[in-house]
Amino acid sequence: MGTMGRMSRLLAIALLAICLMAASAGDGAAAWSGSPRVTVELVSERDGVAPGKTFWIGLRQTIAPGWHTYWSNPGDSGEPPQIDWTLPTGFTASDISWPNPERIRLGPAMSYGYSNEVVLPIQLTAPANLVPGTQVTVAGRASWLVCEKECIPEEAPVSLSLPVVAGEPGLHPTGAPLIARARQAVPSPSPWPATFTATPETVTFAVAARGLVPDRISEVWFYPARWGAIDHAAAQQARVDARGITVEVARGQLPEATAAPIEGVLVLTERLDGGVVRQAFALRAAPAAATSGLALLRSVALALAGGILLNLMPCVLPILSVKALGLIQHAAGSARAMRRHGLAYSAGVLGSFAVVAGTLLALRAGGERIGWGFQLQSPLFVTLLAYLLFAMALALSGVFVIGARLSGVGQSLAARSGYGGSFFTGALAAVAATPCTAPFMGAAVGFAVTQPWTTGLLVFEALGLGLALPYLLLTLIPTWQRFLPRPGAWMKRLEELLAFPLYASVAWLVWVLSQQAGPTAVAAALGGLVLIGLAAWLFRISRHARATWRGAGLTAVAALVVGAVALGPLAGTAPARDPAQAAGGRAEAFSPRRLAELRAQGRPVFVNVTAAWCITCLVNERVALRSDAVTEAFARKGVVVLKADWTSRDAGIAEMLGSFGRSGVPLYLLYAPALSGRAAASAPAVLPQILTEGAVIDAVNRI
Amino acid sequence: MSEPSLSRRAFLASTGLAAFAGPSLARTGSAWAATAAKVGTPAPAFSAVATTGKTVSLADHAGKIVVLEWTNHECPYVRKHYETSNMQALQKEATAQGVIWLSIISSAPNEQGYVSASQADDLTKTRGAAPTAVLFDPTGVVGKMYGATNTPHMYVIDKAGVLQYAGAIDDKPTSRKSDVPGAQNYVRVALASVAAGQPVKTPITRAYGCTVKYA
Numbered sequence: 025m026g027t028m029g030r031m032s033r034l035l036a037i038a039l040l041a042i043c044l045m046a047a048s049a050g051d052g053a054a055a056w057s058g059s060p061r062v063t064v065e066l067v068s069e070r071d072g073v074a075p076g077k078t079f080w081i082g083l084r085q086t087i088a089p090g091w092h093t094y095w096s097n098p099g100d101s102g103e104p105p106q107i108d109w110t111l112p113t114g115f116t117a118s119d120i121s122w123p124n125p126e127r128i129r130l131g132p133a134m135s136y137g138y139s140n141e142v143v144l145p146i147q148l149t150a151p152a153n154l155v156p157g158t159q160v161t162v163a164g165r166a167s168w169l170v171c172e173k174e175c176i177p178e179e180a181p182v183s184l185s186l187p188v189v190a191g192e193p194g195l196h197p198t199g200a201p202l203i204a205r206a207r208q209a210v211p212s213p214s215p216w217p218a219t220f221t222a223t224p225e226t227v228t229f230a231v232a233a234r235g236l237v238p239d240r241i242s243e244v245w246f247y248p249a250r251w252g253a254i255d256h257a258a259a260q261q262a263r264v265d266a267r268g269i270t271v272e273v274a275r276g277q278l279p280e281a282t283a284a285p286i287e288g289v290l291v292l293t294e295r296l297d298g299g300v301v302r303q304a305f306a307l308r309a310a311p312a313a314a315t316s317g318l319a320l321l322r323s324v325a326l327a328l329a330g331g332i333l334l335n336l337m338p339c340v341l342p343i344l345s346v347k348a349l350g351l352i353q354h355a356a357g358s359a360r361a362m363r364r365h366g367l368a369y370s371a372g373v374l375g376s377f378a379v380v381a382g383t384l385l386a387l388r389a390g391g392e393r394i395g396w397g398f399q400l401q402s403p404l405f406v407t408l409l410a411y412l413l414f415a416m417a418l419a420l421s422g423v424f425v426i427g428a429r430l431s432g433v434g435q436s437l438a439a440r441s442g443y444g445g446s447f448f449t450g451a452l453a454a455v456a457a458t459p460c461t462a463p464f465m466g467a468a469v470g471f472a473v474t475q476p477w478t479t480g481l482l483v484f485e486a487l488g489l490g491l492a493l494p495y496l497l498l499t500l501i502p503t504w505q506r507f508l509p510r511p512g513a514w515m516k517r518l519e520e521l522l523a524f525p526l527y528a529s530v531a532w533l534v535w536v537l538s539q540q541a542g543p544t545a546v547a548a549a550l551g552g553l554v555l556i557g558l559a560a561w562l563f564r565i566s567r568h569a570r571a572t573w574r575g576a577g578l579t580a581v582a583a584l585v586v587g588a589v590a591l592g593p594l595a596g597t598a599p600a601r602d603p604a605q606a607a608g609g610r611a612e613a614f615s616p617r618r619l620a621e622l623r624a625q626g627r628p629v630f631v632n633v634t635a636a637w638c639i640t641c642l643v644n645e646r647v648a649l650r651s652d653a654v655t656e657a658f659a660r661k662g663v664v665v666l667k668a669d670w671t672s673r674d675a676g677i678a679e680m681l682g683s684f685g686r687s688g689v690p691l692y693l694l695y696a697p698a699l700s701g702r703a704a705a706s707a708p709a710v711l712p713q714i715l716t717e718g719a720v721i722d723a724v725n726r727i
Numbered sequence: 728m729s730e731p732s733l734s735r736r737a738f739l740a741s742t743g744l745a746a747f748a749g750p751s752l753a754r755t756g757s758a759w760a761a762t763a764a765k766v767g768t769p770a771p772a773f774s775a776v777a778t779t780g781k782t783v784s785l786a787d788h789a790g791k792i793v794v795l796e797w798t799n800h801e802c803p804y805v806r807k808h809y810e811t812s813n814m815q816a817l818q819k820e821a822t823a824q825g826v827i828w829l830s831i832i833s834s835a836p837n838e839q840g841y842v843s844a845s846q847a848d849d850l851t852k853t854r855g856a857a858p859t860a861v862l863f864d865p866t867g868v869v870g871k872m873y874g875a876t877n878t879p880h881m882y883v884i885d886k887a888g889v890l891q892y893a894g895a896i897d898d899k900p901t902s903r904k905s906d907v908p909g910a911q912n913y914v915r916v917a918l919a920s921v922a923a924g925q926p927v928k929t930p931i932t933r934a935y936g937c938t939v940k941y942a
Contacts, residue, residue: 100876101938103900131867131941133876169803169902174839175937177803177902251933277766277874277893277931 057180061088061170066162066184067143069203072193073160073186076152079193081184082143082203083107083120083166091172092137095125097249097288099256100133102175105144105168107182112160114151121145123209124291124304125247130173134257136247143206156190211289211304216268218290218309222275222282227254229309231269231290234707238264242300243293246271246307252278253286266683266707285310320479323471324486330465331490334457337639340491343416343453345522348495349515359502366499368443370492372450374485380458381484385477397458397688400637401673403541407549409455410533411556411588416452417526418557420519424564450492456529457491466713470686532639539636539671552588559584614668616676619695626697628663628727631708633681633691636671640713641690648715657724663694684710692720696727764873764882766930770890773869775831775862778844778851783860785884788827792921794914795882796830796858797875797939799840800850803902804936805878809854811907814879814896818857821918830858833870835942840878841865867941877936883917883927892917894932901935 058064062085069080083105085093094102109117122144125136148162167179218231229246244262248254258274269290275282290305334340384398399405418424465487472483498504530553538546559581566577612618614631622629632649634641648654649665658665670677670689681691692711709723764771770793774784785793796814798805808814818828832847834840842850847861864870873882874893883892897910917927 101934101936103902103935130938132871132874133938135938167903171937173938173940174801175803252931279931 057182058086059170059176059178059180061091061172061176062086062093062168062178064166064168064180064182066164066182067199067202068184068186068196069200070193071186071196071199072189073150073154074189074191074193075150075154075156078147078149080145080203080207081148081162082145082199082206083182084141084143084202085138085168086141087139087170089140091170092128092135092139093142093168093170095136095138095247096120096122097136097247097251098169099128099135099137100251101130102135102137102171103169103177105166107146107164107166109162109164111148111162111164114153115160115162116149117162118147118149121147121207121210123206124211124289124302127245129257132257135171136256143202145203145206145210150188154188156188158188159185160188161185209302209304211306214290214305214307216305218307219312220282220286220309221312225275226272227275227282227286228270228272229286229290229307230312231271231307231309233264233268234266236264236266236269236292237707238266240295241292242295243291244269244271245291246273246288247291248276248286248288250281250287252276253281267685282311319471320482323468323483326464327468327472327483327486328490328493330468331487332493333464334487334491335494337457340453340457341525343449343456343526344495345518345525349519349522362499362502362505364443365446366496368446369450369453369499370489370496372447372452373454373492374450374488375447376451376454377484377488377491378481380454381472381481382477384473385480397635397638397670398673400458400536400635401540401671403537403545406533406537406540406637407545407552407591408589410530410537410549411552412452413456413526413533414530414553414556415560417523417530418560420523420526422520423557424560425567453491454488466686466688466691469688470682470684473687533637536637536671548591552591555584555588555591559588611665611667614666614677616680619666622664622666623695623697628661628697628724629693629695629708630658630663630665630724631668631691631693631695632665633668633670633677633689633693635669635689638670638689644690644692644713644715648717648720651717653717654720654724657721661724661727663724663727690715694723694727764890764893766890766893768890769888770882770884771872773872775864775869777860777862778847779860780844783829783862785888789888790886791825791827792821792886792918793827793829793884794821794918795873795884796828797870797873797878797880798830798832799834799878799937799940800842800854801839802878802937807902807904807907808879808896809856811904812855813907813912815854815856817896817912817915820915822857822859824918824922826918828858830856830861831864831869831875832861833864833867833875834940835865835867838940838942839937840940865942867939870939870941875934875939877934878939879936880934880939881914883914883921885921891921891927892930893934894929895934895936898932900933 064086065084067082067084069082073079085105087093094104096104098104104122105120107117107120111117123138123142125138128135128137128139150160154160161183163181163183165179166182167177169175169177214231216231216233218229220227220229222228241264244264245260246254248256254276255274256276261272263270269292271290286309288307288309290307292303292305294301294303335344380399387398400409468483468487472480498508534546534549534553537549562577562584563581566574566581569577611632614633619629619631632641632645634645636642657663668674668677668680670681681687681689684691684693690713692713692715693708694711695708709726711723712719770785772785774782774786777783800806800809805814822828832840832842834842844863847863850856851858851861862869873880875882877895879896881892881894881896882890885891892913894913896914897907897912899906899910913929913932916929920927
């Protein structure tokens with residue numbers, strides 16, 4: 025029991041010290057007291073008290089080397105300091121504003137606390153009826169636990185005398201800087217929303233702190249405000265990227281702790297050129313499911329708007345025009361048939377979106393790094409889409425006729441095949457829409473792919489509903505139909521004319537194929553198109569032939585289509601392109617390493633994430649990026665253009681898109697030259713998805 | 728995330744067993760090494776040497792309610808409950824009803840709270856304590872298996888061998904003796920529920936006290 029003897033001797037000395045100090049406590053000065061391990065004193069920010077005013081004081085603990093006191097959540101053991109106040113009449117004291125703690129590991133346990141010195145700030149409010157010229161003394165009994173390996177509960181009286189002054193009291197020469205420093209260490213409310221997801225083993229926090237520079241963050245630690253939700257002692261796996269911060273940690277012992285928001289302090293240690301900065305943020309992480317309600321609503325709204333705008337995109341317009349013609353035809357029919365066509369078309373759009381989105385989400389769940397438009401990264405799909413559009417174009421040109429749907433002006437449209445046709449058109453519109461990204465869509469789709477499949481599918485279906493909506497409303501609200509032109513012979517001409525945007529689409533798809541898979545694929549696809557053409561012709565003549573010939577003809581048509589489709593895989597077997605060659609022109613091919621290199625050299629960088637099958641991208645390039653004014657602006661600022669080509673699958677690019685909350689192209693990033701020590705300057709500006717010359721030049725001028 | 732920490736624990740436990748424990752800690756099944764105690768699941772089996780020199784196993788007390796008390800007589804929080812006779816009263820109350828009370832010392836040699844068998848018996852006598860046995864866990868294997876971080880750290884195991892309570896002795900996490908009378912004693916409440924075959928209302932609490940002085 026030697027230690028105990030030593031301890032009580034020390035305690036006696038400390039008590040003696042307390043008495044002496046208390047006796048010598050003077051005007052405006054603090055009395056310090058405590059033990060050989062911890063001395064405590066009250067310090068004041070101000071050298072006087074103004075009636076009715078609020079001011080800061082602090083409990084200062086000076087802690088012997090090797091010992092520590094505790095934070096508000098002491099961790100796996102320990103106890104936070106406490107003050108029992110004896111305040112003059114009318115005074116009130118706030119709770120302690122806890123400066124962010126440090127971690128103290130003892131064996132399998134983790135403590136959160138302070139070493140060397142800590143000032144615990146407290147706000148005092150003076151009553152209004154204080155009389156200037158008098159003296160007030162705030163006093164209390166501070167108690168705390170101090171531990172090295174062993175723990176000792178200690179307590180001591182503390183007091184502080186201050187003169188009452190009229191007007192603004194001055195700053196206390198020693199107290200003010202101490203309290204200022206302490207308050208800097210008190211966590212500020214997090215500027216970023218935070219959520220968490222819990223599994224039976226882990227809790228993962230996601231903090232939407234965008235634009236941090238991962239390289240500069242040397243440490244991230246989440247200090248929970250309370251015991252139970254997470255394992256204090258477990259390692260925390262933190263990841264910082266452009267999307268924000270995620271921290272994964274083993275779950276704590278209290279199962280119900282993850283049913284409510286988890287509060288705590290996120291401490292970021294950032295390496296700056298001038299040294300290391302610790303920043304503490306008070307977080308309140310809500311269970312992810314609860315907050316995604318709002319995010320979901322926003323994404324659904326954005327998707328709906330994006331879907332409506334898709335109708336105007338060049339990939340959808342030809343198909344929609346065909347549909348519009350159909351609508352005029354249907355105007356001759358009953359309102360009920362009309363509604364049914366509208367619903368069938370919408371069902372086609374939604375069904376098609378469900379298939380595409382379901383496939384996308386399923387493949388992503390399987391670990392594929394793909395995004396919106398992924399199906400166009402498959403040469404086979406591009407080939408088949410070209411066949412389909414070509415067949416449609418041939419039908420519009422009158423090479424063959426599918427039922428009476430497209431050419432039978434004025435005929436009754438009650439036929440079942442009419443509804444099937446509407447469904448088919450809807451499905452086709454959805455497929456054709458894929459290469460286009462409308463405004464608002466990027467964020468919604470980017471959100472959708474990161475969600476559980478039900479939520480993701482809901483967002484995609486909102487997009488589909490948006491696409492279907494204009495036509496659907498037109499069929500559902502008969503009064504709107506008055507604005508449509510009257511049917512007539514002009515429709516036949518228009519229909520034939522509309523074949524040409526479709527032929528153009530086919531030409532474009534073949535070009536995409538040439539970018540994706542090279543000349544062999546193009547040859548195969550063109551051969552396939554010839555077979556489709558032949559099949560279409562055979563289909564027409566066999567319809568008017570005798571029954572025996574008709575059977576043979578249809579068999580031949582089927583054989584030709586199968587032959588064309590069989591050529592598809594041949595397209596897919598061509599070797600992948602050399603990315604450097606693919607970039608072409610003045611742009612360099614993008615790679616994360618090249619981007620880092622250029623940025624290290626202090627060069628401004630423009631990253632163009634694009635794909636040959638992305639019409640929006642091509643339009644942007646033509647209209648904005650290759651204009652003389654933009655070229656001149658890039659040259660003036662020495663901007664290096666990096667082109668990230670997503671025509672074919674590329675996990676690296678998919679990941680980069682993901683880091684900006686996107687799942688599809690286009691994405692335009694402008695990195696300002698890295699300034700020394702400025703984190704904000706290092707995050708790129710994200711340019712709009714529909715570029716204008718002016719927008720690009722403005723952004724370049726700002727760097 | 729929990730995978731590495733579990734396997735680390737398993738690793739510690741198994742190396743601890745192999746290196747130090749020798750005959751004092753018998754291997755009592757493969758599950759214990761990897762599985763830390765979890766309320767609502769079977770309490771991990773263990774064996775440890777008592778002050779009597781005999782090896783005591785949890786399995787020896789199958790069919791009985793068992794209380795585990797991690798202790799360190801020098802810890803101010805342990806002293807709070809012994810110097811107010813709070814702990815002894817609970818021990819007597821419990822053992823009188825047939826509860827097995829095992830006080831476990833996981834302090835490593837040369838650490839606070841580490842005592843010889845005779846010192847431990849002296850402490851029991853002088854403090855008027857009434858545990859069924861006082862066990863030594865100098866390698867910390869049992870303590871870490873149960874995730875004991877504090878002294879006192881309390882566990883209640885029901886007659887079926889299922890862990891029903893883990894955490895603090897009461898709801899006043901201080902070292903002040905004056906807090907004992909007004910406190911709600913979680914262990915007493917848990918024992919009453921377990922004896923009545925009812926679920927424990929507050930089965931998990933934050934233990935408070937000193938850290939266990941593991942090696």
